[in-house]
Amino acid sequence: MPKSMTGFATLSGEHGPWSWTWDIRGVNGRGLDLRVRVPDWIEGLEPAVRAAVPQAVKRGSVTVSLRLTRAEDEAAAGIDPAGLTRVLEQLRQVEATAAGQGLALRPTSAAEIVAMRGVQSAGRDESETQALSAALVAQLPGLLGALDEMRAREGAALVRNLSAQVDDIARLTGEARALIDARRDQMAEALRRNLARVMENADGADPDRVAQELALIAVKADVTEELDRLDAHVTAARALVAAEGPVGRKLDFLCQEFNREANTLCSKAQNAELTGLGLDLKTAIDQMREQIQNVE
Template sequence: MIRSMTAYASAEATGPAGALCCELRTVNHRYLELSPRLPDDLRSMESQLRERVAARLSRGKLDLTVRRTGDTRGSSLQVDQALLSRLSGLAQELEAGFPRLQVEFTELLRFPGVLQQEAVDPEAQQAALFDVLDRALDALTATREREGTKLAALLHDRLDAIERIVADVRGWMPEIRTALRARLESRLADLKQPADPGRLEQELVLQITRCDVDEELDRLATHVAEARRVLGLKEPVGRRLDFLMQEFNREANTLGSKSVDARTTNAAVELKVLIEQMREQVQNIE
């Protein structure tokens, strides 16, 4: 399944400490690069989160943001009555020596330990984080696969076009060789001294060998078949396709350098255009 590396997804879930929102944004990258932003109380789980993402994605620059959209712990505040009573008694004792001493109730509440927040079970917290992450990853993967289907269709179209060009060039080569022979014989006929027939054949073989592109056409056909095979694999194939684009380009360059006919020159240029279009799209495939 071809997957794009560019996508966006989000998911929400309710955990023991409130609602969590997870947003994922990915763009193309040579490797998997994760940039997480987590609430302070969830940062201790970053290493497990990275492992969970790496199990699902192999390439792409991923911006991962987890926000707490509602904190329910504030509704379960408890007051340490014993500590509050001791602080109140101490304030009354000090009031005799300091008549102007005034202690507000809110100041007592700010004293460390007076207000206690209900502790959240770490395992439940982790389960909530992984739940919202998995849901966001599911949505992200679905988006990447939809985009990947479009990319695969585009690549298949370009491969079809390359096959047509290869077939055209194969059909032209006998005519090109005949024209090359006639051109060489015409030039030799213009010479004042008769040419050695053996030398004529040697020169003809040399010229035909220089413009022979059968190997390049065969390799292009092989690369097309391999690209189609790779596109059908059930694993990340972006790097393989990127390597194949280099091989495609090498054969197109050689075909252009050997050209002795305007048709094959134009064919080489068209091949380069198609290959460059494919290469740009392959850069975005996982």
């Protein structure tokens, strides 16, 4: 069954002094657009996330973020010399550029500098970081599984709506076919009148040209092919709605074909009731397309 591209999930965990909350959110997207927001000092974590997500999500805009805290951060925190040097150099560059443009900046306090990113060190050692990374990566299947469950529930609702809309298109197509059958004599009379007009102005005309005009009149009055294609599209849509895996793009392309046939039906209708059915078809197809934008 198709899944929705919309969903979210959270998952919390702990390891030693560390506690965290994973957050993953998915919304509509043309392809798979993945954004990862995790601490850059946890080596290998971001690549692990980028490798895991495409296994569960094939399409959509997905954001994965991690909120990580340490119980004794305040007690264990110290100054990272390299980080401090980097921040001070950046401050000097900013102050020099401002002075060159005649701007006077307020002096930066030591407390403000210490609070800047990268200045403080939590006293992490390599083994601790590796163990933390392993614990975080181990939770990814559970996080993605929770997201997948929500996307499946949303997908089930989409399938119900899409099935109803496909049924509506099938009903309108059937009504159009019944209308044509009921008005076949009227349409034949309209064709005879058109033929008479052509023949009245056919004196000295090229017989081949007259035959072409007659053929055009017949084609413009016949919408059987359009209705046959609409029936075929209904069958294809029902198969896609019942299929497993990503089908959103295929359904979107199919909607374009639905709309093309509905437009042609309206342009060839030559009948107010048939035109009205064509417009109802276009409305139903447009509603279906709106739902399809959420399908993976």
